Amino acid sequence: MVEHRKPIPVTEAVERVINKAQALGIESVALHDSYGRILAEPIKASHDVPPFNRSPYDGFAIRSADSAGASGDTRVQFEVIDHIGAGAVSGKTVEKQQAVRIMTGAPLPAGTDAVVMFEQTVDSGETFTIRKPFEPLENVSLQGEDMKEGDAVIESGSFIHPGTIAVLATFGYAQVEVAKRPVVGILSTGTELLDVSEPLVPGKIRNSNGPMIAAQLARMGIGCKTYGMSADELDESFNIVKQASEETDVLITTGGVSVGDFDFLPAIYERLEAEVLFNKVAMRPGSVTTVAVANGKFLFGLSGNPSACFTGFELLVRPAILKMMGADKLYLPRTRAVLAEDFTKANPFTRFIRASYDGSSIRPAGFNMSNAVSSIARGNALIVLPGGTRGYQAGASVDVLLLGVEEGASEWTL
Numbered sequence: 001m002v003e004h005r006k007p008i009p010v011t012e013a014v015e016r017v018i019n020k021a022q023a024l025g026i027e028s029v030a031l032h033d034s035y036g037r038i039l040a041e042p043i044k045a046s047h048d049v050p051p052f053n054r055s056p057y058d059g060f061a062i063r064s065a066d067s068a069g070a071s072g073d074t075r076v077q078f079e080v081i082d083h084i085g086a087g088a089v090s091g092k093t094v095e096k097q098q099a100v101r102i103m104t105g106a107p108l109p110a111g112t113d114a115v116v117m118f119e120q121t122v123d124s125g126e127t128f129t130i131r132k133p134f135e136p137l138e139n140v141s142l143q144g145e146d147m148k149e150g151d152a153v154i155e156s157g158s159f160i161h162p163g164t165i166a167v168l169a170t171f172g173y174a175q176v177e178v179a180k181r182p183v184v185g186i187l188s189t190g191t192e193l194l195d196v197s198e199p200l201v202p203g204k205i206r207n208s209n210g211p212m213i214a215a216q217l218a219r220m221g222i223g224c225k226t227y228g229m230s231a232d233e234l235d236e237s238f239n240i241v242k243q244a245s246e247e248t249d250v251l252i253t254t255g256g257v258s259v260g261d262f263d264f265l266p267a268i269y270e271r272l273e274a275e276v277l278f279n280k281v282a283m284r285p286g287s288v289t290t291v292a293v294a295n296g297k298f299l300f301g302l303s304g305n306p307s308a309c310f311t312g313f314e315l316l317v318r319p320a321i322l323k324m325m326g327a328d329k330l331y332l333p334r335t336r337a338v339l340a341e342d343f344t345k346a347n348p349f350t351r352f353i354r355a356s357y358d359g360s361s362i363r364p365a366g367f368n369m370s371n372a373v374s375s376i377a378r379g380n381a382l383i384v385l386p387g388g389t390r391g392y393q394a395g396a397s398v399d400v401l402l403l404g405v406e407e408g409a410s411e412w413t414l
């Protein structure tokens with residue numbers, strides 16, 4: 001008799017997965033290897049930035065008081081007593097009507113408190129004149145204006161992006177404490193599967209899910225162990241899944257999770273005495289997505305259908321892995337957009353439509369069935385239509401989840 005599964009809402013499925021996911025600890029990596037990792041220590045400013053008052057322009061450092069009364073008719077003259085570029089410190093103390101020729105980034109010499117840009121002078125080499133008075137600290141980049149010593153600059157749990165790396169380098173972090181990444185394995189199940197390089201033969205298709213998931217992991221900065229493809233054969237598949245789950249923190253399988261005669265994942269979970277968190281989610285595609293935990297290891301049973309597989313990864317695998325990586329922003333960023341064409345199908349379950357989003361409007365990316373491959377390629381976002389609805393007309397405002405964004409959102413608000 002066919003098994004009747006009870007679907008749970010997507011939000012609950014996500015919650016169950018997140019509740020099981022645990023951070024894996026901390027390791028130290030070289031700064032140049034830290035892009036894409038999750039920071040495991042808060043970053044405090046260990047000194048002021050900039051560390052000294054400096055010139056933001058190429059020009060002359062003066063004492064602002066000496067510029068008083070300058071005008072187009074009564075130009076005020078200065079004598080140039082030194083010349084410094086960024087990296088140099090002037091040993092001179094600037095006295096009345098004196099100035100130092102100074103380049104952008106160089107520290108203001110003792111006594112000076114303003115900078116005159118070259119463009120504001122008539123320059124004769126030894127001397128120059130100006131036609132306007134300068135305020136104290138005019139054209140000065142102030143010590144600590146960017147960050148003050150002791151400031152909390154970046155929170156632990158943040159994604160390390162190029163800007164984060166600039167801050168870490170500024171404060172001398174040659175090594176950075178980051179969260180450990182999980183070891184993730186991929187196994188594509190299905191007797192029908194051919195490797196990418198094999199020619200098509202009747203009844204077979206090429207394995208697109210395996211390479212796709214490897215790339216979904218790669219864009220999260222995660223490598224993977226690939227366990228290749230397995231035929232739909234219970235004992236053989238059980239052995240591979242058992243071994244793979246022992247060698248990984250997360251094993252992602254594709255296919256074989258539904259109720260077909262050759263869908264063996266449910267039997268494998270049973271043999272492994274795994275705790276099945278759910279085996280039916282009120283979402284389409286991806287309703288058969290099954291998540292189980294065996295001996296502390298995650299088993300993600302994604303659907304074989306490519307669009308369902310893709311969506312199951314983005315909605316359920318991704319936040320779990322991010323949580324294991326110590327991230328505090330686990331979810332796909334969400335926005336609203338205007339639907340560019342009618343979508344009249346009924347949505348018995350929450351529907352996720354692969355779609356292309358241009359920053360304001362969004363359009364389903366063509367053939368959008370669970371078994372579609374083309375729409376995954378064309379889409380850069382998912383339209384979310386709530387379950388129990390139908391009949392969305394062009395112009396309607398819809399929820400959108402953005403794909404491929406470096407850093408996610410901290411809230412799951414569907």
Ligand SMILES: Nc1nc2c(c(=O)[nH]1)N[C@H]1C(S)=C(S)[C@@H](COP(=O)(O)OP(=O)(O)OC[C@H]3O[C@@H](n4cnc5c(N)ncnc54)[C@H](O)[C@@H]3O)O[C@H]1N2
Pocket residue numbers: 188189190192193205206207208209210254255256257258259260263285286287288302303304305306308370371
């Ligand atoms: N009687 C029922 N039949 C089905 C149900 C159901 O509830 N009752 N659910 C349907 C839904 S929804 C989906 S989704 C699929 C899920 O199937 P499985 O996860 O068991 O996956 P398979 O049966 O192994 O394959 C489904 C489909 O995907 C193709 N496939 C599999 N692996 C790959 C791969 N690595 N690359 C590309 N394509 C792949 C496979 O050839 C099949 O066409 O079940 C429905 N049936």
Ligand code: MOO
Pocket residue numbers: 283284285286287288289303305307308370371
């Ligand atoms: O899991 Mo299926 O994708 O709902 O078509």
Ligand SMILES: [Mg+2]
Pocket residue numbers: 255256257258259260262263304
């Ligand atoms: Mg099946």
